[in-house]
Amino acid sequence: MNVKFVGAGPGDPELITLKGYHALSNADVVIYAGSLVNPELLKYCKPSCEIHDSAYLNLDEIIELCEKGVNSGKSVVRLHTGDFSIYGSLREQIERLNALEIGYDLIPGVSSFLGAASSLEIEYTIPEISQSLIITRMEGRTPVPKAESIRSFAAHKTSMAIFLSSGMISDVMTELIAGGYPKATPAAMIYKATWPDERILRGTLETLPALAAEAGITKTALIIVGECLGKSYNDSKLYDKDFKHEFRS
Template sequence: MTVKVIFIGAGPGDPDLITVKGRKVIEKADVIIYAGSLVNKDVLAPRKENCDVHNSAYLNLEETIDIMAKAIEEDKLVARVHTGDPAIYGAIGEQIRELKKLNIEYEIIPGVSSLFGTASALEAELTIPEVSQSVIITRPAGRTPKKELESIRSFSKHNATMCIFLGISMIDKVVDELLEGYTEDTPVAVVKKATWPDQEIIRGTLKDIAGKVKDANITKTAMIVVGDVLDPGDFTPSKLYDANFKHEYR
């Protein structure tokens, strides 16, 4: 294996949901930098006894890059472990930019996003024929600003399935924006720590979900899913397994 920095998606929480490829890198890594506030530490269990482990919750970007650069100079393999899939709110873009400046090779191993861990916990298909064939992945504006065209208010007018990261602490604001396009009786689910042993699921509608979330005292590490796919009722089956459909598309 060429010495490099390898970004790994650790999955949503259950340590068995890391990919085989990601686990193999963790087994071989000389240095591991992991998102300690989010990644299940059991994901790191297969590491070597002498592996140097750093919790990035206590590091800024410069410190993180310094650790990587020093390790590469010493011909060490670096595993940079992120929660879920690093492509979604993983903050890898700025790390990659700095690695390119230093001519340090890197690779990205995808992971199971908390989005899909949430869908599995809800036993839901997010794209049901004639209910919703689109999934909007977004977050509310906070310290990180957003363009108005990317606002939850704007997206709500599509009435598609919407999965909202990093919004549970401002649930009232999120609901207000969602009501710009969805109706009050639109189904909503909140999943805290999907796939973890202490996973929690709250179901409701836009009319009552904020109150239910507050009653459950859920303030972080939760996904909000909105849309009729959560309670589709009777719907037209997919053409994928239609008896008259050619099998090559299956």
């Protein structure tokens, strides 16, 4: 019996993958990130399922629950918000399971930066405008490697999705401008992307901090920056009638 790590998706309970849904609906034990995962997802669990909120647990307690469940022959699901590969604390958990010789399966989920793009109706990669996406965070209580500072990434002036930083938005905007983005660069903050109470703020690097302060948004929000939010775009070559490739001559 393996522990199943499941990405719950960004919030909308229908945005869990089909494979994740099957794991959750068949679980005997679920350990979910209660501060971030939409509790509506727990309605997929069977009535007999034992449910634990990891917001109240430390790492040792989480692993102990996994070990106890597996050793009892139970199906254990560790339910993470979005996709656990991005700020999901995955590595520390699987390393401890490895040490205990407990197997695990990883079932990816839809990250909030993807849900945010759909809510904002944008494409991060627009031909000749932006062909890259930087996913990062502002340094806070958790340090960030010096070479990965917000300011250094800003030099690329490409699309950027900034996690875990909405409470420091003034500092984020200051660093982005200092790094090279023009003050008028489009920027957005999206609170609880894809949830029923989702809120979207649109502005520029210069105006977004005041909009966030007025809205009272200080957490559970993504910051999106770049010309991907602007009005300019170019058609791709993929569907250009004059562009030849192996499937279309």
